[in-house]
Amino acid sequence: MMAILVLLTVFFALIGVPVFSVLGSANLNGFFSPDILAIVLFTLKQAVLSLFFSLLVGIPLGFWIYKKGSLESHRRLLLLYSMPTLTVALAVSLTFKSYGLTSVIFAHAWMNSPWIALRFAEGLEQFPETRRLAARSLGASRWEVFQTFEWPFLQSRIFLASAQVFSVCVMSFTLVLLLGGGPPIQTLETEIYSSIKIGDPDFGRASIFAIWQLVLTSIPAGIAFFISFREEHETVRLPRARDPKSRLDWLTPLFFLPFLALIFSMDGTSFLGAFEPEAYSAFLVSLQIALSVAFGVVVFSGAVSIVARKRRWISVLFQIPGGISTLVLGLGFWLAYARWLDPFDGSRVAIILIQTTLILPLGVRTLWPLVKEKNHSALDAARTMGANRRQAWLLVEWPRWKPTVQSLIFISIIWSMGELAAVSLFSSENLITLPVLISRWMGQYRFDQAIGINLVLGGLAWMLLRFEGRSRGNHV
């Protein structure tokens, strides 16, 4: 009971209070005004189209990964998530020299189709091979097996992945702002930004947009949570490579071609400026924050997962941040806790808490299956042989937990190091992270050096993913 109370307090402190601080100032009079509804409809349109094209690319890619993919292809695809959206937007704009709805949808599909693909491949991987073989031996064609057996098994997984992609596209900010090219390409998130960040802040209007955004993200998220609650398979497990040494691994590198535009556009000498002491200290700040976030994610997700073993609704509750944008949560923290967390001293604590909160849903989905599949008999055996509870857990459970926890740590570090929205609200002269330095250098005519840091970030993410792969060992 005590543990539940503690987790509920954490939930209200990290999510409830900040969100209500933003929503509390909503002026509901204009909720259905035509100009606001036009933005709601446009947000919905771009998110639906982005999802459609993510599925169109993601499902065949998932098949390909299942059939031909290698370990490297999985890691490469995950690398896309580590790139700051600023870099992604610049790469898309330099490659295609095009702006507007098409560019926004392309960028969304490019970023999100790998996620759909990985989840789809994971579903195919988890489908019982015996059922597949039995159907084939009874004369069913490959298509009939897929249609009759595999598709029903995969449906809910695809829906869950789609709900996540839809929410990400509804809340997308940097890509819409940089690639949209101005009105009429304006979404709820860009309107929240202009309402609060420019000129005299209009919290009433920002809150209306925030409520609409919550409405749009919570409907699919709610259905997804219901499915995951019912089926209890909403877990994050990378698919095992069918052929770990596949030489046919040529498709996933195509996803990285737009980044070549960045490299080719760069002046080599200017790039060296990226290795200045200023960049080094920003790197250290980013790393410190990322390590703290990774630690926080493991501790909180672990606690939530353990408590959720008996009360599943707790884990569902901690999926809510998946439907809240960084901007809304960051602003909520600002309003609710700025008396204690002084943003002008550079609130490392605020940045760490916000980033931790935003990765919690992934953390819970990653650790939950480990808790669920606890090896009671082996633990009992260890206890019988004289081990105390801690020793028994370390002997029996830790080897099972270790690769997943390490993966979660690496993914949290990668995500945190590229995150800009939460950092920009709470950074200061004493707290400059790499993404903040990129924005700053771009404002000082130091474009190539900014791109240089982007590439350093990408390289770092690549290294971490290699470690991640190594830590998983046979698990991938």
Place this chain on the structure above:
Amino acid sequence: MSALAQAETTLIVYSYDSLVSKNSWGEQVARGFEKKMRGTKTPVRVKLVSVGEGAQILSRLKLDQKRGKNIAHIVWGIDPETFGQLKNELDEIQIPKDFPVRKELAGLKLPVGFVPFDFGIYAFIQDTENLPLDQAPQDWGDLISPRFKKKILLEDPRTSTPGLAWVLASETAFGKNEVLLYWKSLQANWLTLSPSWSQAYALFLKKQAPLVWSYVTSQAYHQELGDKTNRYHAVLFTSGQPIQVEGISILKSAADFEKVKPLAQAFVNHVVSKESQSSLPKMQWMFPVRSDVVLPGSFKNLPQPKSLYSIFDSLGNDGRKEVLKRWNEALVR
């Protein structure tokens, strides 16, 4: 250290990012002031706080009010419009004596009590390798010609001060009614509206489009960096150029305002001193406000605008919202 050494007073200065970031002109000026005050009875530490883009200064101050923590003593880098909106929270500043102002500012109607420290002249910068010099637009009207289709990079007026400047400048050129059609026609010719000047300029340097809305002094920047052929050229319009004046002011809302006021005034005097202003052109890439500062050669070679006009005068927050609403409706329609 002497036992009688005075405790440092901290002066909190709000500004925008590029003015106060590491190795910036603002940082150099602040450290110079600290050095000057060291050893006096009132040693000072200047804490520079970047609030992001210039357009976010007002927003940050209002958020401070909302959370009941008015801690800033100085705002540095505000335009006359923001000055007007903050007027009730600003102290009546003493304009420093012996302050010879450059002729470009003399004809402008700046608000009483507004202390300018630099100014910029808005202009399109042309990449003459991708658009020959003789094809430069002569005035606002030329920009909607089909020959400039997707050849213009502009900033989004909702998120960027230069962006708001081009919207206001075009409104000044065409009037409130005619400009609606102009904006709609121009939409076909701009490649994109970037959220900030830096994004737009990055795309310009990556040859995405040959015209970008920037400052005349961008040409000086390229010359200082070795652009001997004048590849990057400031385009001046026959109707003149809009001017952006940036100022510094003292806030009276901080709890320790009375105690800090003399030091804040001393900092303002230091910012507009000849010593500080001399290093401004090649660090801030704007014009200094003092006429007794010798400009670098690259600034002296800049083309001379036919005339200058202010665009932010008495715009106010409602005015800003109104013009953005009109602009938005014209484009969405």
